[in-house]
Amino acid sequence: SGDSALHSVVDCQRIIKKAAAVRLASARGEHGMLREDGPVHQLRFSIMRDEAAIYLDTSGASLHKRGYRPGHLAAPLRETIAAAMVDLARYRGRGDFCDPFCGRGTIAIEAAFAALNRAPGARRHFAAEDWPVLSPGIWRDEREAAKAREYRGDYRIFASDIDPQAVALARQNAERAGVAQYIE
Numbered sequence: 001s002g003d004s005a006l007h008s009v010v011d012c013q014r015i016i017k018k019a020a021a022v023r024l025a026s027a028r029g030e031h032g033m034l035r036e037d038g039p040v041h042q043l044r045f046s047i048m049r050d051e052a053a054i055y056l057d058t059s060g061a062s063l064h065k066r067g068y069r070p071g072h073l074a075a076p077l078r079e080t081i082a083a084a085m086v087d088l089a090r091y092r093g094r095g096d097f098c099d100p101f102c103g104r105g106t107i108a109i110e111a112a113f114a115a116l117n118r119a120p121g122a123r124r125h126f127a128a129e130d131w132p133v134l135s136p137g138i139w140r141d142e143r144e145a146a147k148a149r150e151y152r153g154d155y156r157i158f159a160s161d162i163d164p165q166a167v168a169l170a171r172q173n174a175e176r177a178g179v180a181q182y183i184e
Helices: 009-027 079-088 106-116 136-148 164-177
Strands: 042-048 051-057 096-099 156-159
Touching: 009 042, 009 051, 079 106, 096 106, 106 156, 106 164, 156 164
Parallel strands: 096 156
Antiparallel strands: 042 051
16 A cells, blocks of 8 residues: 555455445345355455555466466465566577576476467466356367467477476476476
8 A cells, every 4th residue: 555545454455345345236236245155256456645456356376376386385486487587588499498407497397388389377277267257168268279379399498406306396397387298
């Protein structure tokens, strides 16, 4: 709540939740509070200079979580940062790519995604997939369309680390990501 009269995040959350519930109940011709079961429809907000912006979160888990690393392990490098590094290196699958300090393999995996032109969220679940207003067929069709845009080729992506456990984790993550065959 930068430069705003409202500073308490908890109070802002409470106010926004109540306003949304009252408005939705009114639109549906109902009185009282809405039920809180069924699919999650998470609201996000930011307040700057006393102006609130409210967002409907269609993603659920943060977008940097692409679904190939176990959620219970703290990650030293987010997938989106690794993807940005690969992008800055202008790697698109031509030539060799080497990560000599691969850790959990995030950069090499993102390099494989770049080489394949793979959609970053292809293997993850989005909160909006549970919403009855959206047909499950939409998600299936879009995943199939994204898969059709992928490239195929022989890529030379190398990953290594001094720590054998790190290499084992990198290999497991690459398998979960579906790119293990492209990383040596």
